[in-house]
Amino acid sequence: AQSVTQLGSHVSVSEGALVLLRCNYSSSVPPYLFWYVQYPNQGLQLLLKYTSAATLVKGINGFEAEFKKSETSFHLTKPSAHMSDAAEYFCAVTSPSGAGSYQLTFGKGTKLSVIP
Amino acid sequence: KAGVTQTPRYLIKTRGQQVTLSCSPISGHRSVSWYQQTPGQGLQFLFEYFSETQRNKGNFPGRFSGRQFSNSRSEMNVSTLELGDSALYLCASSPGGAGYEQYFGPGTRLTVT
Numbered sequence: 001a002q003s004v005t006q007l008g009s010h011v012s013v014s015e016g017a018l019v020l021l022r023c024n025y026s027s028s029v030p031p032y033l034f035w036y037v038q039y040p041n042q043g044l045q046l047l048l049k050y051t052s053a054a055t056l057v058k059g060i061n062g063f064e065a066e067f068k069k070s071e072t073s074f075h076l077t078k079p080s081a082h083m084s085d086a087a088e089y090f091c092a093v094t095s096p097s098g099a100g101s102y103q104l105t106f107g108k109g110t111k112l113s114v115i116p
Numbered sequence: 117k118a119g120v121t122q123t124p125r126y127l128i129k130t131r132g133q134q135v136t137l138s139c140s141p142i143s144g145h146r147s148v149s150w151y152q153q154t155p156g157q158g159l160q161f162l163f164e165y166f167s168e169t170q171r172n173k174g175n176f177p178g179r180f181s182g183r184q185f186s187n188s189r190s191e192m193n194v195s196t197l198e199l200g201d202s203a204l205y206l207c208a209s210s211p212g213g214a215g216y217e218q219y220f221g222p223g224t225r226l227t228v229t
Contacts, residue, residue, distance in 0.1 A: 034217060036220075041222075041225075042222055042223075043120070043206055043220035043221050043222045043223050044206065044208075044220040045220070046217050046218075046219070049217050090159065100166070100171060100212075101164050101166070101171035101172035102216075103149075103161050103164065103172055103174075104149070104151075104159075104161065104208075104218060105161070106158060106159040107158075108158045109158060109159075
C-alpha cells in the first residue's frame, strides 16, 4: 500500500524566511504527487502537481517542489514566507486503484505558522 | 467555471440518525470522490464514483454509502450516526484519468451529538 509521510506536524518560520515542508512517499509504481493547502474552514486548494514531465514543479503563490526519485521525496519550498501563507499543507500521492480509479492518499498535514 | 459545491455546509445530527450530503462537481467532470477529515485520522478516502458507478471504496463500514446521478452530482449517506462520524466531509471532482488533479469543495461540517 502506498503511503505519504510529512515530517513535522507544525512548522514555524519568520516572515521573509525560507519555507521548507517535507514529504516522503512510498509507491510501488511511478506516482503522481500533489501538494494541497487548506485555510481554516475551507476545502483543499491545489498548489502544484508532479506528473513526470519535470522534476522541479512550480505552483501557485510562489511555491515549488522538487521530485527526487532516489530519495522518494517531494519537498515543498518557498523562498520568502508571507503572513498569508499560514495554513495547513498536505502532500498526496495517487496511483492506480483498479477499475481505472486513482485514489489520493494524503499525509497527515503540516501546519505552517508565519511569525511577523 | 464554477467550482465544486457542497450542501449543506454545516449539519448537527443526533446519534442514531441518518444524514445525506450533496456534492455538485465542476461541469464536465465525471469523477467524484469523497473524503472524511478528522483531527485524529486526517484525510481518509471514502469512495469514488465515475459515470454513476462506484469504482473504488475506502475502508469504511457499510453505514457509509453513496451514489452518483447522470448529471455527475453525487450524494453520500451515513446511516445510524455515531459520535465518531463527526468530521469535515470533503467532495472532490476530476475528469477522472491518471494524473488529473482533484478539485475540492468547501466541505460539509457534520457534528453528531
